[in-house]
Amino acid sequence: MKTLVAIPARYASTRYPGKPLVSLRGPDGEKTLIRRSWEAAMSVRGVDRVVVATDDARIADHAAEFGAEVVMTSPAARNGTERCAEVAAVLPGFDVIVNLQGDAPLTPAWFVEALVKGLAANPAADIATPVLRCDGRAVAGFLADRRAGRVGGTTAVFGAGGRALYFSKEVIPYTGRDYAPDEPTPVFHHVGAYAYRPAALAAYSAWPIGPLETLEGLEQLRFLENGRNVLCVEVESQGREFWELNNPSDVEVIEAMLAKQAAARE
Numbered sequence: 001m002k003t004l005v006a007i008p009a010r011y012a013s014t015r016y017p018g019k020p021l022v023s024l025r026g027p028d029g030e031k032t033l034i035r036r037s038w039e040a041a042m043s044v045r046g047v048d049r050v051v052v053a054t055d056d057a058r059i060a061d062h063a064a065e066f067g068a069e070v071v072m073t074s075p076a077a078r079n080g081t082e083r084c085a086e087v088a089a090v091l092p093g094f095d096v097i098v099n100l101q102g103d104a105p106l107t108p109a110w111f112v113e114a115l116v117k118g119l120a121a122n123p124a125a126d127i128a129t130p131v132l133r134c135d136g137r138a139v140a141g142f143l144a145d146r147r148a149g150r151v152g153g154t155t156a157v158f159g160a161g162g163r164a165l166y167f168s169k170e171v172i173p174y175t176g177r178d179y180a181p182d183e184p185t186p187v188f189h190h191v192g193a194y195a196y197r198p199a200a201l202a203a204y205s206a207w208p209i210g211p212l213e214t215l216e217g218l219e220q221l222r223f224l225e226n227g228r229n230v231l232c233v234e235v236e237s238q239g240r241e242f243w244e245l246n247n248p249s250d251v252e253v254i255e256a257m258l259a260k261q262a263a264a265r266e
Contacts, residue, residue, distance in 0.1 A: 001095040002048050002095045003047050003049075003096045003097075004047075004049045004050075004091060005041045005049070005097075006051055006053045006071070006083070006084045007034070007037050007038060007041055007053060007100050007102045008053045008077075008080035008083040008101060009053065009054045009102035010055060010059075011054075011056035015246055020032065020037075020056075020102055021033070021034065021058065022245070024245075024251060026258035033103065033245055034059060037102045037103070037104065037105040038050065038068045040105050044098075044112045045109065046113060047098075047112075049069070049094075051071045052068045053073050054072065055077065071090060073086040073087065081222075085202060085204055085205045089202070095197075095198075097195070097196050097198060098194070099193060099194040099196070103245045103246065104193070106258075108240050111130045111193055111235050112193060112195070118162075118231050119197065122161070124229055126196070126199075126230065128231040128233050129190065129192075129194050129195075129231070130232075131156045131190055131234055132234070133187075133188055133189075133234065134155075134189050135179070135181065135182050136183045136185060137181040139175075139179060142155070155168055155189060158232040163232075164220075164230035164231070169216055169217070169218070172187070192244070203226070203228075204222060239264075240261070241257045241260065242257070
């Protein structure tokens with residue numbers, strides 16, 4: 001399947017303005033967030049083209065400096081999926097368009113590879129997205145976040161064949177019990193990467209934002225609200241830690257993970 005990876009990146013983040021240009025120190029020196037995200041995309045096997053999708057000249061100029069292809073998108077794009085839809089419209093001819101978010105440089109390459117394989121094996125699926133089975137430690141952490149009024153990870157529930165039923169910032173499904181730290185649970189953590197078929201992506205921007213997307217703040221719910229088949233692909237972390245950069249405090253976390261990954265390779 002001919003595959004394009006788009007990396008949505010905007011400067012005007014509400015929580016962290018300018019974050020794509022934030023420098024992250026690693027064993028390979030200091031590189032910006034957008035550069036590390038681009039390098040992560042370039043490491044995915046079977047990809048035919050990788051582009052940075054942005055509406056900001058500062059990000060575009062910097063991406064061009066380190067060799068990335070850039071597609072300029074509209075400032076009116078409300079989320080990464082809409083930005084990817086713009087990319088797909090100007091770069092037709094791909095079977096799959098992957099959204100590898102520009103604030104998630106630690107997303108393992110095999111997560112993306114699994115999504116493309118998932119779409120190839122499931123012709124009825126319009127979109128594929130990765131999920132990780134939580135252990136008791138992860139679920140306890142999510143629940144502690146909610147009790148403290150913090151939004152933790154997003155969870156997913158899905159039915160036969162991996163078809164998504166719902167995504168939420170609450171911890172679902174309700175289990176009514178405690179789990180040992182290393183015990184597998186029926187709760188799945190949703191990882192924010194997506195692989196779309198072009199037709200589903202083209203339809204997305206024309207749909208209004210629905211009540212569920214508004215309430216949860218989750219862009220993938222627009223597909224469910226419009227009856228599209230979203231495939232949840234279970235992946236394994238293989239011991240890899242990953243983290244999204246949403247706040248300044250995340251810089252230190254990601255830098256520590258970069259150092260740990262480098263040490264593991266030695």
